Amino acid sequence: MSTTDGFHHNHPPDGEMPPDGVLAGQAGQAGEKEKADSATDQTLSPEEKRYKEQQAIPKTLPELKRVLEEQIGLGTSFDIVKHEMVFAGKPSAFVYVNGMVKDDILTDIIMRLSYLADGALRHQPVQTMIEQYIPHIQVSKASSMNDVISRVLVGNAALFVENEDTAITLDVRTYPIRSITEPDTERVVRGAKDGFVETLLTNIMLIRRRLKDPRMKFELVEVGKRSKTNVCIAYVNDIADMDLVESVRDKVKGVTIDGIPLADKQLEEIILGKNWNPYPLVRYSERPDVVAAHMLEGHVVLMVDTSPTAIILPATFFHHCQHAEEYRHTPFIGTYLRWVRYIGIWASLFLLPLWFLMVMNPELKPAGLEFLGPQEEGKLPLLLQFVIVEIGVDMMRMAAVHTPQPIAVAMGLVAAILIGDIAVKTGLFVNEVILYMAVASIGMFATPSYELGLANRIVRLALLVLAAAFKVPGLIIGATLWVIMLALQRSYNSPFLWPFIPFHLKGLISLIIRKPVQWDIERPSITKAYDSTRQPRKSN
Template identity: 55%
Template sequence: MDENTTYNEGIEPDIPVIPPSEIKELEEEALKEKRNAETSDSTEESVIYWQGEDRVPEKISVLKETLKEVMGYGVSFDVIIREMTFAGRPAALLFLNGFTNDVIVSEILTRLTYLTPEDVRDGHALNDMMKAYIPHVQVEQVSKLSKVINDVLCGICALFIEGASTAILLDTRKYPVRGLEEPAVERVVRGARDGFTETIVTNINLVRRRVRDPGLHVETMKVGRRTKTDVSLLFIDDIADRVQVEAIRRKIKQLDLEGLPLGDKQLEEAIVNKGWHPYPLVRYSERPDVVASHLLEGRIVVMVDTSPSVMIMPTTFFDLCQHAEENRQTAFMGTYLRWIRFGGIFASMFLLPLWMLLVVHPELKPPALDILGPQENAKIPIIGQFLIVEFGVDLLRLAAVHTPTPLASAMGLIAAILIGDIAVKTGLFVNEVVLYMAVAAIGMFATPSYELGLANRMVRLVLLVATALFGVKGFVIGSTLLILSLTTHRSYNSSYLWPFIPFSAKAMGEILFRKPLLTSTRRPALNKTRDHTKMGTEMNSKGRH
């Protein structure tokens, strides 16, 4: 007989009693197997798996055991439970360290410590505390533990009282916030210098500061089983097309993703641009004034928490070619800047293929254009030179992103002097290739939409190769396929090339000319707005005259 085997008094001596140490080991082994077997897809499923039901437990000891398994209490250093006694009853405050405003929480806890058992009723302690003794604005009583955990992970505090099957949620969030700065991509000479940050509440406030309309609706949804990312849908109810609003809202709610760690770009791929088409179907902006103006035109805005840029839908090719600077100048100068920008975009797409066409077929070049070159030959074919320079420009662009600021000027000197000048002098490139490639690159960087500039660059590459291989036929067929591809590209059932295809003379005039404010009295027909006019009756009549 094992010397460690013991017997209890009053039972048969042949029935052994398992030692407490072995019982503990068996319990730990069973707990380990249960942890390994968990396959929960949501917080609710996880709570039910460990607790049997999705309710706030009345005992704080049971609550702590559940939180230990569901959200890593005791393992994650930032998951904190502060146990105290209020009105003679054990209580616990659950919160995440770093997301909580310590000053507000300390003031609430200080007030609750003054309570005596006579201040609250038996069985109604939590309800009495919430209604009479918690001086805070955003307070909610919740009975589902899964909702409590999800809200705590968003930065909300949860207060539990022994014997109560509900919890009090206190919105005391304090997110890390970057200071308001002017967006690097959408700079203007004159205008507002504030831009969106990575905090969705701040971004919404920046828009509401500019659009103080009671019809501005902000609907918030959570996307991602694990990330629970906040996504907000903004629109002016009496202007925006409700069919489009419902279509976007439905697509967002139907998403069943693990999360959106990369923010708005992943959401765009999930609800808008699901294929391999290079051209963007949404306009990104980091300027609150641009977003406000598009809301007043009937557009729909989607904001994603942790993203400093927002999506504007629907959009067209010509929308992506416009910049806020044009509206910060007079109508004449705004039109001039717009035409210069259109010229740069055209050059970024067609300048190199057209010059390549004249090189492949010199008979097409008028005598007056002999100055276009090439004046001399190089060791590498023209198409090879263009491809090398194209990839070189992209490589330099990527290097500029990853180069520290103090070294950026040195890298520019290396690119301009060592690579470009020496490559020409050694006979690898001809001067015209470097010149025209520089003009095309400037046109690409002058494109207001970064995504549109990249897409135009891919079109330029395809047209270059097609022209080099098939000459005039390659250029014509490639350009035709581009127009067809953009025509069939739809942005929420709206034509991507509107107002060029289908053609609308009045709307095309609005695109080509930056009209004075008082003469632009109607919203774009593309948005299918419920209210078409921008001004009152009196201002409309003045605008017509």
């Protein structure tokens, strides 16, 4: 005999999800949810309210149906399925979310239980099923409806047996998953071409392929009383500073928001609280090799389910200037690429304000650079030209993001050739404004961290305005205030401008030169690693 409440459709392709995670604290979250729903509860009858608040596992299938109707929306939500069957003379019911379970595994389990002879489940049916008859690895018991529903909503299937006060939960979840590809923002010429995806367990697997250290830990914390999002805290136990780990863990567990559907960025803003600071105090990465390398340095990593991006902390200004490409070449070439990148970042910040200052004050031009400056003035003031071009570049960047790929190339050509060329010919802009703006934009795009590039653009605009308003003193004061602002920033109690402020010679040398691997003896002191030695020193 079998009946089904709900609809049954073909499921999406198999994906992976992390284990059930941390369910501790759900009772408190349920209490907050009940408080938030108090207005709704006033419209319920006493019977409906009793079923809605019931935590004990129902012992009859009709009672189970009523509890599920009130607590999870059975019969209202089309994807909630209750499938009743009889196994060995015991009326039972499977409950799951359609589209989030693996059909083949659940079918195998049902077939195995269907062959049981009457009386096979006479004594302790739940325990007997788990130990003898359910051919699945990830099986557990749940003794409250809150526990069962929490697991069902993340993709588990629940099996209820009549006259039993315990339910069985089966981890048969599956989510649609895209293929593993190289991240668009962290491409390398040589090296691994895999990147994180939106499934947490897959991302953890990619890290474990690179670090098979048994002391590497992945702690799971549930965040959001409604979204119940899995957040993973990753670190190497005998390398990472445990005070940092404890601080991160406490802040993540202390998040009391209703949900974080936008994943990592919402979590970062909540735990750091630096809402109006334009500079990123954590580093983002979608590359498992980059994350593994940072973990070996003593960093702590946060990963949020449904996000392909990992949060690395602590992170300094110069962490955002590093790229995996530097470590895929010889130390000499890696150092050269690093310096080219530094020059690009410097140009994205100071090229336009300095050029503007020398054009407006010709006496500041060094000998041999008297040719700098437009031969003919445009119809618009230089400052206004720069502001318009800055906004135009941002509009092109945003349009490229929202434009289909085949059209984006054509759009770029139209914007660069037609709009730029016509603007110069009509006299609205001068050639050098377009030239130097293009160089500054290239420097911004050469910045490995997208967040750092955007923050530097805001600073560049501010320095440009100060140089126009107050000339040399304005630029000097603006640059000084910028350095002071960065020096006062801290990423989890780590100085943001390390190793410059405070000064650290070894760290500065590692920043300037991409050292050979065999010279990299110690871990960076900024992470306060418990085990600070990466490899033994070679005796002469």
